[in-house]
Amino acid sequence: MAHSHPHAQHPAHGEGHYGHHDLEELRKFGFWIFLITDCILFSALFAVYIVLHGSTAGGPGPKEIFEMPGVIVETFILLTSSFTSGLAVLAMNAGSRKGLIGWLIVTILLGACFIGLEVTEFVKLAEEGHTISSSAFLSGFFTLVGTHGLHVSLGIFWISAVIIQLVRHGITPVTKRKVQITSLYWHFLDAVWIFVFTIVYLMGVM
């Protein structure tokens, strides 16, 4: 990118000197508040699922259609990706761009595997005739789990964009903040998945 870097010209900018705010701090704080809203979004979807999970309209319930081995593999993959995303941040703090980019790539590859398995699960269900329009239970299931999956997919694209920027600009206050925010997002999705795994799958088959 041909643009000169504004932060290089004005080193005082990042330090929040008199009258100017540390923009990267503001953005991180803003992202935490966004996560609150996302948390509420998922709580609403969980509430809807819990209300509807028994309304199978004569069709199959959770016990009949969930296949736990695949779900457990998905869970382990996503948990590992959260760990590697943490390793990426550690590498960044150590100043290693190579390590950072490497671990980020591992993270998105694991994320892609997770999405691959989830899509396979959804396709299989659809082939067996269990779709979003089959019953209220399945509407709730596909929407809740699908919303999580969409979040993860978005995260994959987002982290990819950050990787390209890291290649171009190196570790700067701006790219550093971007990595921190995406990693926060990724851990958040992991935490949401733990609830999905417990409430939808474990409590479903028990």
Added chain:
Amino acid sequence: MLDKIKDFASWFFVTGDPLIYGADIAIALTTLAIVFVLTYFKKWNWLWREWLTTVDHKRVGIMYIIASLLMLFRGGVDALLMRTQLAFPDMKFLSPEHYNEVFTTHGVIMILFMAMPLMFGLFNIAVPLQLGARDVAFPFLNALSFWLFFMGAMLFNMSFVIGGSADSGWLAYPPLSELTGSPGVGQDFYIWGIQISGIGSLMTGINFIVTIVKMRAPGMTWSKVPMFTWSVLSSCITIIIAFPVLTVTLALLFLDRYLGAHFFTMDGGGNAMMYINLIWMWGHPEVYIVVLPAFGIYSEIVSTFSKKRLFGYGSMVFAMMSISVMSYFTWLHHFFTMGSGASVNTFFAITTMVIAIPTGVKIFNWLFTMYRGRITFSTPMLWTLAFIPCFVVGGMTGVMLSVAPADFQFHNSYFLIAHFHQVLIGGVAFGYFAGLYYWWPKMFGFKLNEKLGKWAFWIWNIGFYVCFMPQYFVGLDGMTRRVSTYGWDTGWWAMNFTSTIGGFLMGLGFLFQVWQIAHSIKFMEKDTTGDPWNGRTLEWSIPSPAPLYNFATTPMVTDRDDWWEEKERIAAGHKPKAKPELEPIHMPKNSAIPFLQSVCWFAVGFGLVFHWLWIAIPGFIGVFATMLAHSFNYNSDYYIPVDEIKRTEAAARRSV
């Protein structure tokens, strides 16, 4: 081929009603006039550079206000159409189907496309200036919020001439709003219009929380924050908790309609009652979202025009914050009659009564602030004074409605209609009018004509009581809401007719306001002081209109009502506070992305309304492309050099 086009057009465009044809012609002529004026005066470039791509909070605020006043006009026309239909028994002015559309769009527009943007406009105008900040925390996001609201509003309004409007009430209860009850595209326009602008509202909530928490001027501790800013904080906290629920609710309704899901359907195990719970979990906090900033505006105005510090600052803050928490625990009072059982109803009846207590606290705070104050009766103060008795009556009828057993009588009657119009007009609209008059000189550098303003004020107020007081009684007489006509034998005619007169009086009041604005633009003198009301907070310490960077040097705050204390100190012969040296000011660059991305969102919404994926998918791609373009742009800010600041300040002071 020609027949095909004809078929398409008669399905695509709304046809058959002379009122709609009139509107079609009016829209076409207005569009042509705007295009002509912009071209003739060569203003396209100006429009793009100064407005469509701006990220300046003051300009974004002005655009919000213009858009919301246009929406007020449209919502008001809807109201007068309804009042005309109800003026006499057995009227044939609107068909029942058309009446359904009109009351639906009236409600949606007034709350979501009039009250919300007018509120955001005032946030934008006043909050950064009250904080002593250069802009909001995320200026780019702020512009994006505005354009999302604008495109959402356009999408919703479009249904009026294309495809047909939603007609299942402003909250679209299923199963009526499901495909079985509303097979047309109107309901989808409703979903996407609100969804797109709702995302904007959510982002504004985040933006202002960060602005207020992180960007207060040095020395402005929490006990020195101006009361309007406090009210914005409480409102934004409510926004970030409530709006995600709206997003989910509308998304689920969309899935029901688009993919045949069974969330709220009557078959397949769906649960329509769940929609009503979800929508009111947003809907009830929503009314507090719009009224809390109005409370903040009244607080600023009462204290400025009484020349006294606000009475009970701490209790006011506590009252606002407790309202924003309690507002989540009252939603069920909107449907006591829908079979939740006595114990659940009791819980929500009590929470509803409890929330009246902090509101009462505020009323006393305002009264005690005025007590022994030197009151000036300017238009902002007049609206504030009119608000107090109006809101007390509106609040008391609300407490009557909160008594669950009695609510079985009041439910869905005109008593309810009168109640919520009294709190929403008397509380919210009066407050925003007051705020608009109060901050107008800060926005444009001149006051609005007081004489015409007083005419507008009295006509509005008389109109209000003439319109809504009879509705309480016609409601107690058994008239229910959303009926398009009634018979002579009901005995409701006299009260309905009176109410219609009042409605038209309010319309006349609005015309007076339009006249007032037009007249003031032409004739009012420039306010050279920057402080026309002898104000108390930081926004009055800078020239009007505020320069691009707001404050040449960041103010150091030492007191609550800092600017007032500074004036008192100077009057007592002390030196003004020392100002630091000028430094280059860091500013965000204009960006076309908020506008372009919102256009893409519009395409997404429009495509999904008509199930035209060939529009929706390019729209989605556009949304992602613009997001990436923004992420990859590292050249988004610049510095205003000291020389330029000196020149701007000198020019502003010369006119002082």
